Amino acid sequence: MNIDDKSIVNGGKRGQILHLTGSRLSFDQEDGESGVFFVADDGKETRSQVYSRVGNVFIDCKIPDIAAGEYSLVVRTRPAKTIRSGSYAKRIAIS
Numbered sequence: 001m002n003i004d005d006k007s008i009v010n011g012g013k014r015g016q017i018l019h020l021t022g023s024r025l026s027f028d029q030e031d032g033e034s035g036v037f038f039v040a041d042d043g044k045e046t047r048s049q050v051y052s053r054v055g056n057v058f059i060d061c062k063i064p065d066i067a068a069g070e071y072s073l074v075v076r077t078r079p080a081k082t083i084r085s086g087s088y089a090k091r092i093a094i095s
C-alpha cells in the first residue's frame with residue numbers, strides 16, 4: 001500500500017462505518033444488485049451488508065470483512081428498472 005500516492009485515501013478498517021455524501025444515492029437495501037460495493041484489483045466485488053443510514057444525499061455503511069488492501073468504491077442505485085452506478089474517483093485503502 002503506497003500511503004504517499006494521492007490517488008489513494010484511507011477508507012478505514014473492516015467493521016468501521018464509512019460515511020458517503022453525494023446526490024441521488026438512495027437505494028433499496030433489500031436489492032442485492034444495488035448498494036455500496038468494494039471492488040478489488042481482480043474485479044471481485046463485495047457488497048456492504050450493513051447500512052445505518054441510506055438517503056438521497058448520504059449513505060452510512062459498515063466496511064465489510066474484506067482483505068486489507070486498495071479498493072475501488074462503487075455505489076449502485078436503481079431509480080427505475082435500470083441499475084445506475086457511480087464510482088469514487090480515488091481508490092480507498094482498507095486496513
